[in-house]
Amino acid sequence: xxxxxxxxxxxxxxVLIKLRSMGFIKVFSDNLSDALGISASLVRKDFAxxxxxxxxxxxxxxNELIEKINLLLGVSGEQKVVIVGxxxxxxxxxxxxxxxNEQIKVxxxxxxxxxxQNKDSGIxxxxxxxxxxxxKKHGVKVxxxxxxxxxxxxxxxxxxSFGIRGVLNFTPAPMRSSAVCNVENxxxxxxxxxxxxxxxxxxxxKENDPE
Amino acid sequence: xxxxxxxxxxxxxxVLIKLRSMGFIKVFSDNLSDALGISASLVRKDFAxxxxxxxxxxxxxxNELIEKINLLLGVSGEQKVVIVGxxxxxxxxxxxxxxxNEQIKVxxxxxxxxxxQNKDSGIxxxxxxxxxxxxKKHGVKVxxxxxxxxxxxxxxxxxxSFGIRGVLNFTPAPMRSSAVCNVENxxxxxxxxxxxxxxxxxxxxKENDPE
DNA sequence: TAGATTGTTAATCGATTAACAATC
DNA sequence: TAGATTGTTAATCGATTAACAATC
Numbered sequence: 001x002x003x004x005x006x007x008x009x010x011x012x013x014x015v016l017i018k019l020r021s022m023g024f025i026k027v028f029s030d031n032l033s034d035a036l037g038i039s040a041s042l043v044r045k046d047f048a049x050x051x052x053x054x055x056x057x058x059x060x061x062x063n064e065l066i067e068k069i070n071l072l073l074g075v076s077g078e079q080k081v082v083i084v085g086x087x088x089x090x091x092x093x094x095x096x097x098x099x100x101n102e103q104i105k106v107x108x109x110x111x112x113x114x115x116x117q118n119k120d121s122g123i124x125x126x127x128x129x130x131x132x133x134x135x136k137k138h139g140v141k142v143x144x145x146x147x148x149x150x151x152x153x154x155x156x157x158x159x160x161s162f163g164i165r166g167v168l169n170f171t172p173a174p175m176r177s178s179a180v181c182n183v184e185n186x187x188x189x190x191x192x193x194x195x196x197x198x199x200x201x202x203x204x205x206k207e208n209d210p211e
Numbered sequence: 212x213x214x215x216x217x218x219x220x221x222x223x224x225x226v227l228i229k230l231r232s233m234g235f236i237k238v239f240s241d242n243l244s245d246a247l248g249i250s251a252s253l254v255r256k257d258f259a260x261x262x263x264x265x266x267x268x269x270x271x272x273x274n275e276l277i278e279k280i281n282l283l284l285g286v287s288g289e290q291k292v293v294i295v296g297x298x299x300x301x302x303x304x305x306x307x308x309x310x311x312n313e314q315i316k317v318x319x320x321x322x323x324x325x326x327x328q329n330k331d332s333g334i335x336x337x338x339x340x341x342x343x344x345x346x347k348k349h350g351v352k353v354x355x356x357x358x359x360x361x362x363x364x365x366x367x368x369x370x371x372s373f374g375i376r377g378v379l380n381f382t383p384a385p386m387r388s389s390a391v392c393n394v395e396n397x398x399x400x401x402x403x404x405x406x407x408x409x410x411x412x413x414x415x416x417k418e419n420d421p422e
Numbered sequence: 423t424a425g426a427t428t429g430t431t432a433a434t435c436g437a438t439t440a441a442c443a444a445t446c
Numbered sequence: 447t448a449g450a451t452t453g454t455t456a457a458t459c460g461a462t463t464a465a466c467a468a469t470c
Binding site: 215249250251252253256266267268269 | 440
């Protein structure tokens with residue numbers, strides 16, 4: 001399935017859950033297109049590609065859509081995640097609330113600094129030596145990478161060999177997906193730079209073309 | 212200028228800076244295409260669109276490229292940013308090291324919780340009441356939004372009225388750019404969900420189509 | 423039936439790549 | 447000159463939208 005569809009599926013799901021809580025039983029492609037700011041054609045096309053069917057007059061069943069989207073997104077109960085590198089950013093992610101709604105569960109963190117380790121209260125933080133056994137024992141497939149840039153690449157290789165199949169990379173070093181492991185890069189500095197550019201571009205446009 | 216070009220300009224810049232430190236004086240579109248994993252045509256097209264010119268035989272001047280890209284990206288000295296909402300995530304961003312290299316400077320944080328406020332050491336954190344005067348006084352144009360989801364939208368409106376023109380939104384509520392303000396959404400839960408989907412999709416593909 | 427909405431095909435649009443003439 | 451690389455035009459590709467027949 002195409003890459004962009006996944007993002008939209010997750011967005012559809014969010015809207016659908018909200019609609020369900022409002023008492024909606026069915027939705028039309030038109031409703032969802034409004035909510036996401038895309039065309040109704042695209043909604044129907046996405047659904048067709050995912051074999052989510054509706055009725056020609058009666059739209060789509062909200063409940064059915066939510067269930068099937070969960071299946072498609074691979075959401076089968078809790079989705080376990082570990083945080084690798086528990087500095088400021090890592091430890092913030094350790095307790096990030098936004099994960100809760102989405103059935104994402106942070107099960108452990110790893111950090112070489114003993115002061116950051118903590119096996120008892122809350123989400124445990126272990127030394128890196130325990131990473132391999134923990135990941136294998138709990139069958140963790142997804143890791144958030146928040147280590148210093150210089151160790152990012154070697155850490156990625158370790159994680160892959162431990163069985164990790166998806167990595168959310170917060171280090172400034174962009175990394176590519178391999179044959180066995182998907183990598184998503186979140187480059188905060190790049191995003192901020194983009195904002196500054198967009199602002200100056202907008203200013204220039206205004207000055208040159210003040211229609 | 213097109214949206215995607217900006218991202219690539221920032222990436223070109225990073226590679227170019229590394230090349231310069233290695234002693235490179237000139238680069239060819241072929242070099243940069245390898246580094247970014249795109250075609251050489253696209254590199255040349257990007258440069259042409261940004262009026263970055265080279266010589267037909269001698270490639271592009273590294274120094275000249277870096278300088279001109281900085282101009283294009285609106286990088287004129289320090290780029291000031293404020294953090295709105297200094298919970299776990301916000302305070303991590305307050306001291307995020309990845310910003311330093313890119314001339315991004317976090318000048319202040321804002322939070323209603325007095326325990327998080329701190330006007331003396333390090334980067335100051337002020338109560339929200341001081342936000343307007345601070346932003347106007349220092350001419351801050353970009354804000355990082357890390358407040359709870361339910362106040363995100365009203366906060367965005369406030370920020371716009373204070374003069375903020377770019378927002379990096381870490382709340383789970385996706386928000387759209389307005390006529391005066393660019394919004395970049397960073398939805399961590401969505402990114403993690405995507406990874407889980409990619410993994411299960413990959414597994415399915417392997418099972419069904421084991422060539 | 424008449425009306426409305428899906429499912430699908432054709433058209434459009436934008437981004438990327440290929441190709442090549444211009445030229446250093 | 448011969449060779450190499452840019453700048454640019456044409457071709458391709460994929461994603462999105464428009465349009466409409468099928469049908470509930």
